[in-house]
Amino acid sequence: MRKPRKPKLAVWKFASCDGCQLSLLDCEDELLAVAGAVDIAVFPEASRAVIKGPYDLSLVEGSITTPHDADRIHQVRRTSKRLITIGACATAGGIQSLRNFKDVKEFTAIVYATPSYISTLDRSTPIAAHVFVDFELRGCPVNKRQLLEVISAFLHHRKPNTPTHSVCVECKLRGNVCVMVAAGTPCLGPVTQAGCGAICPAYDRACYACFGPQETANTESLAHWWSRLGVKPREMVRAFRSFNAYAEPFRQESEAQERGSGR
């Protein structure tokens, strides 16, 4: 009898820092086991070898920022049975989406001597703005335990176990003292999706929302509490406008703060 075919895994990169796909190589204890369970068909950061599609599972890192990439993501979707986006760039447009709030021509002129050579879109957008996405894994970078969980879940046709509650819950689980209540430090934890393990508060630092907004994030209420701690609207714009700046709840709140209207 023939052995069952191993599922084919592909890793694709768009505008990004490579950190999320590196998370896979950072699974030092599990990597060889993963490589035994799947055929790594496309993973240029790790291998010269390329196996032809279609692919059972595609992991997509990075955001769409060029006309060419806006086409390429459709090709990736066509050859992928399941497509999972990994990280803040792919799920929210990443730090490079700060251009979305400015004139991109101005940005190009600051960085490049000859801006006319630059081919770029006005906006950095998440993958889901272009193609259907089966699952979005948050984080800047993603948590490698969650990454293994999601790969394993999709290979076994089950739903990934990735909580959607806020970082506050993880703080309680980790036994952290609340930095906002105890030290009066403005923290984004109450509106940020869990997944990191509440690292920042464990290091005496406020959460800066690198996992993006949780479901039904009440940013307006949090902004109110922040203003009572003396945070100025300009600082709030910066806080909501970072690695997940273009995620809808954060975008709306930063724009509300920019208008100075609250909401």
Place this chain on the structure above:
Amino acid sequence: MSERTRTIKVDYLARVEGEGALYVRVKGDRVADVKLKIFEPPRFFEALLRGRGFAEAPDITARICGICPVAYQMSAVHALEDALGVRVDGPLRALRRLLYCGEWIESHTLHIYMLHAPDFLGYPDALQMARDHRAAVQRGLQLKKVGNEIVTLLGGREIHPINVRVGGFYRVPTRTELAPLTERLEWARDAALQTVRWVSAFEFPAFESDYEFVALRHADEYPFNEGRLVSNKGLDISARTYDAHFVESHVKHSNALHSSIRDRGAYCVGPLARYALNFDRLSPLAQEAARSAGLGPVCRNPFQSIIVRAIEVLWACDEALRLLATYEPPPRPHVDVTPRPATGYACTEAPRGVLYHRYRIDAEGTIVDAKIVPPTSQNQKMIEDDLARFIPPRLALPQEQLTLQCEQAIRNYDPCISCATHFLTLTVDRT
């Protein structure tokens, strides 16, 4: 009669960080054109830093590169501390060195075992190499893991650590928290020594160049965060005068800004440069390992950079153990900083070489202007120069083998295209 024209093309370079391609055109027996093409999309970091608070710079610039975020954080905090007139000394300084040791171990080991060694042993990747060399690949993964453990303990996580701030850290570890690292590093030091032996037995193409090496040099340490920027051809400057000595020119054919030394041209940063300019600052164990591996105090064969990386991993284990043995927690996790209008400069030694940051801030600490020059942009011209000299004597090789050797010559520099790209001009040509 027209000369025979031959092209060597790699449409998507593998086992490098980021998206690049190679195009070489050979006419007769000479190389008519070498293009290390970059099609990684630009992300405009210098532009998006404008208007942000100075305290945000280490977290934002870390996102330039997932492989060497600590390097970006170190260059950012040192440049900003230069602007703010603050010096971070004692245990905080030692912890920053320890953090950098972790990143060097992690990044170098990734490159040695997973990106570069497969070229020497004839595999498309480390996972297939593991079928025949499982013990070696396991050793590499575990060694890399020790580097990541240091970064995770000090930084909170291995990629984009959260604990670095201008003035020091948010929280510093106790001696008890650091204690488990000692045993791990003692194992890692042995593994690094085995790594030096393993890679020094590889076969290396006979290829040397009279490089201008550029690296930091410190009064008594192998360099991380401080020192003069020196070269073997007379450069000796502080980071504050970097812009007066280095120029970035817009080279249209490669669609990239190339960094060069004013009036002299291409230069080389990274392990070969650091090693050549600081051999006397290596620990006795690392020097001895280098001699046993057959290296003199200067190595001009870029293919042997894999040995030099292994020696730097060994040294980083040694240095981390030294730092751990003498660590006493500081009374406060950071020194206070007060914004003032100023410009600050810093070079630090990223795993791939000199990483320059410059920031101008206003009275409130808002960033008005930022400039970042990553190591890969500095090495890019050198990589093309290497290829132009490497290829002609090897034209008799079959196409597939020559292409592979060209890729290997690029991987000698562990190029990080993601890093380089925020300033590279973009054309997409993926036909």
